Amino acid sequence: MMLTNIDCRALSAVCWQNALKILLVCALFGKVLSAEFPLEIVDNSGTKVLLPKSPERIVVGGGMWPLPSLVVMLDSSAKRLVYIPRASANALRSSFLLDFYPEIAQIPAGNSENIEELLGLKPDLFVCHSANTKLCESMRKTKIPTIALSVSKWEYDSSRTLQGWLEIFAPIFNAEQKAAKILQWVSDTQEFVKSLPQPLNAPRVVILHRFDNQRHFSVGGLFANYLLQHSGARNVISQKNIQNVTLEELYAINPEIIYLNHFNDKLPKDILESKLWQPLDAVQNKRVYKFPLGSYRAFAPSVDLPILLLWLQARHYPHRDFQLREKISAYYKEVFDLTLSNAQIEKILNPTAQAGALE
Template sequence: MPPAVLPPHPASPPSRRTVLRGLGAGSLALGGAGLLGACSSRDAQDTGAKSPEAGFTITDQRGKKISFDGPVTRIATAIIPSPSMLAAVDGGYDRIVGINESTLTANRQGVFGTLFPASKTTTTIAGADFVPNVETIMKLAPDVVLQWGDMGDEVIAPLESAGLKVIGLTYGTQEMMETWITIFGTLLGKSERATALLDRMHDEDTKVRALVDPYRKAAAPKVLYLKAASDGYTTATGSDYMTHWTELAGGVNVAHDIAADSPQVSTEQILSWDPDVILLSAFDDKAPADLFGDKALSPVRAVRDRRVYKVPLGGYRWDPPCCESPLMWRWTAQILHPEIASRNGLRAQIKDTFDLLYGYGISAAETDEVLRLDLNSKSAGYDGFRA
């Protein structure tokens, strides 16, 4: 049985280019606002699947069927966010033998490397362009390779030509992320666990919306998401996942109506938007102090009121869709509505989530690191995230 679902929340799907730029090193945040709880695409993934011990078949997001004779024990993935999600569904990291170099960077920077020390030395099989190193992958002898299913032959054909089994995935919306969880549940022989994770995610959606519902009658806070680029900043538009969690938390994305993918943002444009809140991507090193010290941005309301915040880095970066996304929803809700701090319970949710996803008892100090208390220490209201 598929998990109980919530009514869908309409939004525009992302373009593939938007998502890929968000995943690549030195590029913008991922995603696209999706249809939370829309389960039609998830339902198809387990169709005809048997227990992993007896052999099973998965239909990937290209619509291609991939059959396995028995349990999958070695997984290589060129896709950046998938290792943390595989580990969450599996409850461990032991089956992952190859990852993207950007994932390796995140593992070494964040708490994931503490959760799973092997993740800091895992062999890299692709870079920011996702082109696989087939020779390296063949040496790893994986049972399956996870790769983008809609980037064209350049990234997937060399793998299949080498005789490797490849699951092609697409990404960017809540619905697609939930599809991944279901596919991974089948792949790992953990379908019941995957369903439980989705049920919990839907329950969290309901609870976060209830927390912020009393504030929806007032003008929604204007939110700007910024990702550092070589010539300034890029932002997230209405088709990005950032819009999903911003709106869920009761805010509005000031760049919602821009049509371009990963658009460049000038100082003049930021001044024109005059956002109430600025959120800085977890994909780069920009910190609130950088904006507070920028005289050109000093007239901006978010800068003037010190409402600039660095996005947390947990088992994975919280900007894009992942199994920790409900934590991002709660974090954003408290950023936009600091008065809910006493009722939000984010730190307790982090502890429960890390225990559930990774079997890890996260400490108070590690929770501080996840929440970037050091980088956000001068930002307004951030004391509300302390223990």
């Protein structure tokens, strides 16, 4: 099994319950992803895209920030990326991946949507956010193979979204087996968390995104419901869309745990040391945490999803021993053949503020 060193009885139950799912995943990747070039795929907008050859010059634009890290992890290289969003570059350069793929530091980055400028990069594959219809359609008219990816097609289910992206990109990089391993880890982790005893009152949690200032910020929404539901917590801001709230409104909600994701540059000490935040239970009990930074910002769908779910469960229930560092080491070794040092694992668990830079 992919998950190691966890309670044997729980793992055994997970294995039996998950066996059929694993077989279905393998069948899916065997049927859908075994392909040769020229390769025809259907992107998340339902458009058929023909790739005449294996792409060597990939441009990512149109706000598709999570995609560059997925390319690096599937291809075990960053050399095909010739232009990526600036927010993607900031995350990659702050992650452990820079140690393994130093070419990351040299990838040109920006937020250009100028067609002539993008064509000047001579891409043989362009990837964009499906919500940016103007840019996606403009690039398609140039006859450059253009793949549009969605973050909302699967109702902000992180697992299904990741699978939808892998179904498109795994065959491009001949990474079908790697993709199946990723999805198996995700499925195993979800089942493992479900198998654990759940308290009557799950911790009340809020995830903070961007800060306008100390008194106004955005919370919840998007993938928050999935992540907290599948890690054993209660999302106190359960609306589907991100909500803008004031500090006074957060006082009224009074969460037990506050998580800071990587779409801001705040660290726990910024909240814990602020006099404005002291009335909150989460602050008084020092339960303010920064999301880990794996290959990308963990709140968004990425190959780091199984590690994030385990990390969240460990933060929700700190009295349980999840042997998290051992899991991190096992996952990246077994799936990606990356041997992480203790320092690199610490970097995942204690990222810098720079990882949250979006510009």
